[in-house]
Amino acid sequence: MMDDEAGHPSMLLAFRAENIYSFYDELDFSMEATAQAEEGVPRDVHWHQKGGRPLRVLPAAGVFGANASGKTNLLKALYGLREHVLFSFRSGDPSGGIHRHSFRLDPGAGEKPTRYEIDLVLNGVRHEYGVVMNDQHVLHEWAYRYPNGRAALIFERTCGKQVDIPAGKRTIGRAIERIARPNALFLSAAAAGKHPDLLPLYDWFGQNLKFAEASSRQARWAFTAQLLREDASREQVLALLRAADLGISDVRIRPPDPKVLERVRRAILILTGHEDDAEGFPDIDLTELGLVLSHRGAEEDVDFNVSEESLGTLVWLGIVGPVFDALEAGSVLLADELESSLHPTLAERIIGLFQDPEANPNGAQLIFSSHAPTLLGNATQSRPLGRDQVWFTEKLVNGRSRLYPLSDLSPRQEEAIGKRYLSGRYGATPIVSHEEFVEVARLIAAGGRK
Structure with a gap:
C-alpha cells in the first residue's frame, strides 16, 4: 500500500505464528533482505528513524516443499490473521467463542493458545502487532509503533485486566474498551471507534493480503x-x-x-x-x-x-x-501454487513484475507457494528469485510443519538451486518408496475390479 505521507511504499516485513493449522511450533517468516540478496532486488523503504538507514525489503518470496508439508498453511495463517482483524468485532457472535485452526494431530494442541505477530512499515513508521487467543478469549493483544526508531506503545490488552493505553489517548481508548468483547480483537473494535492510531493498521489489513487460491x-x-x-x-x-x-x-x-x-x-x-x-x-x-x-x-x-x-x-x-x-495499490498478493496449470515462463513473468521497480513502483509484494523447481533457477540461468527469497516447508514425523529459509543453508551464489532442491539437498521433498508403489500396483492388479 502506498505511503501517501512520505511518498514511500508501506510493506510487510515479517510474520510469526504458532499453533495454527499444521504449524504447532513457531513459524518465523521474513521479507527483509539478507546479505545474500541479489543486487537491485530489495526495495529501500524509508521510515521515521533518526539517522537510521532505510529497511531493505523484498518484493517477492516463494515457498517450496512436498505436498501437505505446510506451504498453503503458511499463506492461510497470514490470511487468517486478516480475517480476525477485519471481522472478529463486526461479524463475530457476542456470545460465542473464537473460531481458530489449531494443530489437530496432538490432543493437547487444543489447550495451547494460537499466536500471531506481524511487522510492517506503514505511513513511514514501523509497526508491530500481535495477538494470542484460545477458543474462548483473546488472552493478550498489543500494538507498537516506532516513530523515531524506539518503541512507542499504542495499546496492550491482557485477559482479565484493563487495557494499557498511552496517556494522550486514554479517553478514546476507554470508550473502545467498553465496547470490546472478550472474543473479539481490540484492533477490530478500535476501527469501529475510529481510533486515529489504529485505523491505519486496520485499513492495511483491509486493503492488503488478497488470497489467490482454488x-x-x-x-x-x-x-x-x-x-x-x-x-x-x-x-x-x-x-x-x-x-x-x-x-x-x-x-x-x-x-x-x-x-x-x-x-x-x-x-x-x-x-x-x-x-x-x-x-x-x-x-x-x-x-x-x-x-x-x-x-x-x-x-x-x-x-x-x-x-x-x-x-x-x-x-x-x-x-x-x-x-x-x-x-496498482501496492498491496500484498498471496498466491497458492502459482504455477498451477500455467507454463513456468508465465509464472516467472508474474514474479518478474513484482521484482521490477519500474513495473512495481508502489511496493507491491508477492508471496506464493510452488512445486516448480524452474522458479528456483540454476547456476547457468538467471534466477527468478534470489537466495534470500526462497523458503521451504517440511513435514516432520509427528505431523508438524517446519518452515526454514534457503539462506540458512548458505547456498553459494553460483549454486544450481533447482537441481539441488530436486535431489533433496535442502530437504523439503517427499519421502516416497518406489517399492511401496509397486506393491500397491501388484495388489490392484491381483484383485482386479470387484
Missing part, C-alpha cells in the same frame, strides 16, 4: 471481468491477457443476467475484504459473466466463449485481475 477462482474471474468493464483499468488488464501469448486479441463483455449480478457483487466484496467469507464464496459459473474472448485468426479475429478455452487460459484470466490490483 476456492477464490470464481471470484477472481468476476474481479477480472469487473476490471475489464471499467475504463480506468481495461487497457492494462487487457494488455496482461495479451502478453501471455494465449492468442487473445480482445475481450468483450455481454451484460450479465441481473440475477447473477448480486452473486458477482458479493464475491468481489469478499475477495476485496469488504465482507466476511464465513459462508464461502457464492457459486458463479464463468459463462454467467458474459465474457467473450477474441483470438487472432488467419484473416480476422474469431470469438470464443469461455467454455471453449483451455484451463491455462482460464487460470491466467483469474490471476491477472489480482496481479493488476496488487501492483
Whole structure:
C-alpha cells in the first residue's frame, strides 16, 4: 500500500505464528533482505528513524516443499490473521467463542493458545502487532509503533485486566474498551471507534493480503471481468491477457443476467475484504459473466466463449485481475501454487513484475507457494528469485510443519538451486518408496475390479 505521507511504499516485513493449522511450533517468516540478496532486488523503504538507514525489503518470496508439508498453511495463517482483524468485532457472535485452526494431530494442541505477530512499515513508521487467543478469549493483544526508531506503545490488552493505553489517548481508548468483547480483537473494535492510531493498521489489513487460491477462482474471474468493464483499468488488464501469448486479441463483455449480478457483487466484496467469507464464496459459473474472448485468426479475429478455452487460459484470466490490483495499490498478493496449470515462463513473468521497480513502483509484494523447481533457477540461468527469497516447508514425523529459509543453508551464489532442491539437498521433498508403489500396483492388479 502506498505511503501517501512520505511518498514511500508501506510493506510487510515479517510474520510469526504458532499453533495454527499444521504449524504447532513457531513459524518465523521474513521479507527483509539478507546479505545474500541479489543486487537491485530489495526495495529501500524509508521510515521515521533518526539517522537510521532505510529497511531493505523484498518484493517477492516463494515457498517450496512436498505436498501437505505446510506451504498453503503458511499463506492461510497470514490470511487468517486478516480475517480476525477485519471481522472478529463486526461479524463475530457476542456470545460465542473464537473460531481458530489449531494443530489437530496432538490432543493437547487444543489447550495451547494460537499466536500471531506481524511487522510492517506503514505511513513511514514501523509497526508491530500481535495477538494470542484460545477458543474462548483473546488472552493478550498489543500494538507498537516506532516513530523515531524506539518503541512507542499504542495499546496492550491482557485477559482479565484493563487495557494499557498511552496517556494522550486514554479517553478514546476507554470508550473502545467498553465496547470490546472478550472474543473479539481490540484492533477490530478500535476501527469501529475510529481510533486515529489504529485505523491505519486496520485499513492495511483491509486493503492488503488478497488470497489467490482454488476456492477464490470464481471470484477472481468476476474481479477480472469487473476490471475489464471499467475504463480506468481495461487497457492494462487487457494488455496482461495479451502478453501471455494465449492468442487473445480482445475481450468483450455481454451484460450479465441481473440475477447473477448480486452473486458477482458479493464475491468481489469478499475477495476485496469488504465482507466476511464465513459462508464461502457464492457459486458463479464463468459463462454467467458474459465474457467473450477474441483470438487472432488467419484473416480476422474469431470469438470464443469461455467454455471453449483451455484451463491455462482460464487460470491466467483469474490471476491477472489480482496481479493488476496488487501492483496498482501496492498491496500484498498471496498466491497458492502459482504455477498451477500455467507454463513456468508465465509464472516467472508474474514474479518478474513484482521484482521490477519500474513495473512495481508502489511496493507491491508477492508471496506464493510452488512445486516448480524452474522458479528456483540454476547456476547457468538467471534466477527468478534470489537466495534470500526462497523458503521451504517440511513435514516432520509427528505431523508438524517446519518452515526454514534457503539462506540458512548458505547456498553459494553460483549454486544450481533447482537441481539441488530436486535431489533433496535442502530437504523439503517427499519421502516416497518406489517399492511401496509397486506393491500397491501388484495388489490392484491381483484383485482386479470387484
